Amino acid sequence: MAGGRIAAPSPLPGFGLTFGFTTFFLSAVILLPLAAMVIRALGIPPGELLAMLLDERAVASYRLSFGAAALAACINAVFGFIVAWSLVRYDFPGRRLLDTMIDLPFALPTAVSGIALATVFAPTGWLGTKLAAAGVQVAYTWLGVVVALVLIGLPFVVRSVQPALIEVRKDLEDAAESLGAGGFHVFRRIILPTVLPALATGFTLAFARGIGEYGSVVFISGNLPLKTEITPLLIVIKLEQYDYAGAAALGFFMLVMSFVMLLAINLVQQWGQRRLGFGVSR
Amino acid sequence: MSITLDQVTKRYQLLPVVNDVSLEIGEGEFLVLLGPSGSGKSTLLRAIAGLVEIDHGRVSLHGRDVTGVSARDRGVGFVFQHYALFRHMSVADNVEFALRVRRMKRADRLARRQELLKLVALEGMDERLPAQLSGGQQQRVAVARALAHRPEVLLLDEPFGALDAKIREELRRTIRRIQRELGITTILVTHDQDEAFAMADRIGVMHQGRLLEVGAPDDLYASPRTRFVATFLGAANLLLGYRRGSRVDFERPGAEAVTPREIVAVIRPEEIELTIGAPPAGLTPVGEGIVQELQFAGATERLRVRMATEGPVSATPDREGADPGGWLLDASRSYPDQRANPLAVGQKVTVSARRIHSLPTPITSFTVIAREQAAADALRDTPLLATLATRMQTRITTRTTRTASAPPGMPVLAVGPGAAATALWNLAHGASQVLVLPPGTGLPSRIVVLPGAEAGVGSLGVAASLLRHIPAESVLLAIHEASTPERERASRLRLLLDARSRALTEHGLDLRTELRFGDADAELERELSVHPDSMLVIGLDALEAAEAARVKSLLEGPKQRPVLIVRAAGPG
Numbered sequence: 023m024a025g026g027r028i029a030a031p032s033p034l035p036g037f038g039l040t041f042g043f044t045t046f047f048l049s050a051v052i053l054l055p056l057a058a059m060v061i062r063a064l065g066i067p068p069g070e071l072l073a074m075l076l077d078e079r080a081v082a083s084y085r086l087s088f089g090a091a092a093l094a095a096c097i098n099a100v101f102g103f104i105v106a107w108s109l110v111r112y113d114f115p116g117r118r119l120l121d122t123m124i125d126l127p128f129a130l131p132t133a134v135s136g137i138a139l140a141t142v143f144a145p146t147g148w149l150g151t152k153l154a155a156a157g158v159q160v161a162y163t164w165l166g167v168v169v170a171l172v173l174i175g176l177p178f179v180v181r182s183v184q185p186a187l188i189e190v191r192k193d194l195e196d197a198a199e200s201l202g203a204g205g206f207h208v209f210r211r212i213i214l215p216t217v218l219p220a221l222a223t224g225f226t227l228a229f230a231r232g233i234g235e236y237g238s239v240v241f242i243s244g245n246l247p248l249k250t251e252i253t254p255l256l257i258v259i260k261l262e263q264y265d266y267a268g269a270a271a272l273g274f275f276m277l278v279m280s281f282v283m284l285l286a287i288n289l290v291q292q293w294g295q296r297r298l299g300f301g302v303s304r
Numbered sequence: 305m306s307i308t309l310d311q312v313t314k315r316y317q318l319l320p321v322v323n324d325v326s327l328e329i330g331e332g333e334f335l336v337l338l339g340p341s342g343s344g345k346s347t348l349l350r351a352i353a354g355l356v357e358i359d360h361g362r363v364s365l366h367g368r369d370v371t372g373v374s375a376r377d378r379g380v381g382f383v384f385q386h387y388a389l390f391r392h393m394s395v396a397d398n399v400e401f402a403l404r405v406r407r408m409k410r411a412d413r414l415a416r417r418q419e420l421l422k423l424v425a426l427e428g429m430d431e432r433l434p435a436q437l438s439g440g441q442q443q444r445v446a447v448a449r450a451l452a453h454r455p456e457v458l459l460l461d462e463p464f465g466a467l468d469a470k471i472r473e474e475l476r477r478t479i480r481r482i483q484r485e486l487g488i489t490t491i492l493v494t495h496d497q498d499e500a501f502a503m504a505d506r507i508g509v510m511h512q513g514r515l516l517e518v519g520a521p522d523d524l525y526a527s528p529r530t531r532f533v534a535t536f537l538g539a540a541n542l543l544l545g546y547r548r549g550s551r552v553d554f555e556r557p558g559a560e561a562v563t564p565r566e567i568v569a570v571i572r573p574e575e576i577e578l579t580i581g582a583p584p585a586g587l588t589p590v591g592e593g594i595v596q597e598l599q600f601a602g603a604t605e606r607l608r609v610r611m612a613t614e615g616p617v618s619a620t621p622d623r624e625g626a627d628p629g630g631w632l633l634d635a636s637r638s639y640p641d642q643r644a645n646p647l648a649v650g651q652k653v654t655v656s657a658r659r660i661h662s663l664p665t666p667i668t669s670f671t672v673i674a675r676e677q678a679a680a681d682a683l684r685d686t687p688l689l690a691t692l693a694t695r696m697q698t699r700i701t702t703r704t705t706r707t708a709s710a711p712p713g714m715p716v717l718a719v720g721p722g723a724a725a726t727a728l729w730n731l732a733h734g735a736s737q738v739l740v741l742p743p744g745t746g747l748p749s750r751i752v753v754l755p756g757a758e759a760g761v762g763s764l765g766v767a768a769s770l771l772r773h774i775p776a777e778s779v780l781l782a783i784h785e786a787s788t789p790e791r792e793r794a795s796r797l798r799l800l801l802d803a804r805s806r807a808l809t810e811h812g813l814d815l816r817t818e819l820r821f822g823d824a825d826a827e828l829e830r831e832l833s834v835h836p837d838s839m840l841v842i843g844l845d846a847l848e849a850a851e852a853a854r855v856k857s858l859l860e861g862p863k864q865r866p867v868l869i870v871r872a873a874g875p876g
Contacts, residue, residue: 191388196350196384197384197449198390199355199376200353200354200375200382201450201453202379202402202406203401207405211401215393216390
């Protein structure tokens with residue numbers, strides 16, 4: 023290459039070819055469709071766009087989507103940590119089986135999870151009847167949305183935290199103990215800070231996934247406008263009503279939010295790596 | 305005493321990894337626990353720190369029994385092999401950790417931190433993160449952190465293991481200097497003998513969970529008591545020697561009136577003198593050989609000499625197993641010697657020794673005695689015997705013909721009809737001990753020692769030798785008549801405790817002790833039936849009819865188990 027090298031010399035030839043392919047592939051698959059949507063959304067006069075985004079039904083859907091995703095991610099951060107802890111620290115019969123089961127929400131079609139959850143939590147389902155007796159209704163309320171997002175988000179937290187917990191060597195706890203620290207102190211001062219960046223990554227991933235989740239939610243949420251309607255569903259409804267501009271506007275909003283999320287993930291990871299000294303040359 | 309360990313035992317899945325370790329460490333002493341990996345030294349160190357719970361025994365720090373006390377309340381300083389620094393905290397926060405836990409005031413913490421960082425020569429590094437430090441610096445931080453709360457005991461678990469040679473050397477000096485300055489009692493665990501020699505006031509050598517020997521570095525090097533210590537601490541040639549009268553030589557026993565007593569001789573490579581022609585006066589002749597290998601190593605020259613096949617016998621059988629042309633003896637010479645008397649590969653040399661140390665081990669070699677070769681081979685391949693021979697690095701020979709006296713090594717027989725008579729004959733004709741085995745027996749999980757009144761010392765010595773090589777539990781059992789009067793009972797107990805303390809001081813073996821009153825044979829049978837895979841070590845005071853009947857019932861009875869019989873007084 024003239025001018026200067028872009029990449030470090032590699033024993034494999036063909037940088038031009040691979041880089042060209044990467045650019046083309048990313049453009050065709052990611053950039054082009056997104057750009058089309060952004061152009062479409064930005065083609066709407068600003069006032070109209072703002073009105074669409076601030077529509078009462080749209081705002082209600084944001085509140086549900088972001089609120090439920092945040093709550094589900096919080097729940098996952100706590101329980102996902104506990105699950106990861108027991109998988110890393112204890113050996114019990116069926117540990118490998120449980121370890122594999124964590125990934126099921128990744129693999130299962132989301133609609134299947136949604137229908138399964140709806141069946142269980144419906145007022146006639148076997149968990150639903152018991153909850154109804156206690157005066158709690160999960161299916162067809164915002165609670166149902168949270169339950170679906172917890173299911174979908176769990177593997178993100180567990181899989182992020184697991185390797186970090188393995189990194190916390192038993193030595194660290196022994197060291198803290200020999201210096202006089204009690205169990206809770208060891209957890210709060212040693213284990214949690216070491217795992218925190220990974221936990222933050224897991225939280226952000228679960229949160230981002232929760233905002234975009236569609237398949238598993240629509241079956242359990244009941245989809246009542248202003249009450250249990252999530253933003254992705256609203257986009258589909260607008261499409262079905264041939265309101266392409268409205269769909270594009272909401273899509274644009276989601277795109278911006280997703281980008282902000284992913285940026286946050288990257289920043290969190292960088293922060294964690296710097297703090298714990300991974301990748302720092304000695 | 306600063307640290308006192310009393311019969312400390314730790315088992316993992318029933319196997320003892322630390323086996324009956326008793327040890328006293330004085331105020332301000334620097335003790336190095338040395339052993340190969342898996343010898344239990346790290347586990348023992350963690351047990352002292354309270355990071356590992358022990359199954360049996362007691363740990364005391366400065367007279368305070370801390371056996372049941374958690375690590376956080378023992379107040380010891382611990383340094384780990386991989387530093388175990390808190391990576392999310394600065395050097396300052398790491399060092400102050402123990403002080404914060406103790407809610408020390410900010411100003412005091414700061415002063416103490418400055419003092420500690422100065423001690424480990426890391427002033428001004430306060431705000432660095434561990435990731436920004438080199439390995440050596442990280443370990444210095446770990447040492448400062450471990451000393452922050454002014455512990456009375458400092459424990460270091462292979463602290464230099466992850467560092468390269470030059471930094472290791474420097475850190476060794478730093479730690480020794482700090483230890484002297486503070487006068488803090490310190491235990492360091494390592495598998496590196498150079499490190500042990502360089503740092504220790506005393507060295508404790510561990511092997512298979514047992515603390516084999518404890519002593520000053522030079523004493524352990526010059527006069528080891530066990531084969532393991534002899535070969536683990538520096539290089540050593542182990543030879544079978546023969547005690548004839550007051551002197552030791554290496555001439556194989558021929559048709560002599562009195563069978564010479566076999567010993568295991570340790571000759572360090574640097575104590576070997578190589579000459580051409582006749583051996584120099586005043587040195588013990590060893591034999592003749594041919595220079596096989598010459599290695600120039602700067603200040604010293606390392607040589608290997610192939611010993612003539614009819615010459616002295618190596619006590620380590622694997623040395624010659626691979627080479628039918630004779631075994632190889634290690635020698636080394638200083639540079640001036642080498643210059644004055646140059647040798648070449650292939651040259652014929654006379655080997656003599658400046659200094660010979662004979663091991664006080666009662667087991668020098670085994671001789672399997674049987675009528676037919678097939679039976680002898682079967683007995684030879686018995687797992688218990690084969691394992692013992694391998695671990696003790698002892699040779700096994702077989703003998704199928706009748707001879708005038710017992711063999712120089714320990715006779716080994718099969719249980720069954722006639723065993724008692726053969727065993728007693730060997731004991732009467734020169735053997736100090738006889739091992740009687742059911743062919744095919746594996747390693748025992750428990751060794752019961754039944755010392756006779758006079759044979760106590762001998763049987764304890766043999767038991768000690770066995771127990772160094774078998775990770776089994778051991779119990780010293782004394783059985784007296786149920787009719788023994790109250791007054792006598794106390795004195796019997798005292799005798800037993802004396803025997804136990806002798807076992808500890810003379811053989812470094814700590815035995816659990818039990819005194820029972822009742823019918824001797826019934827009590828023994830009961831003890832052995834509770835633990836079916838027991839081995840019995842029994843001391844015989846005399847070879848009279850009563851003893852003969854007892855031996856017969858043990859060796860030819862319906863229940864078969866390994867039995868080692870020890871005679872009261874050795875021959876000669």
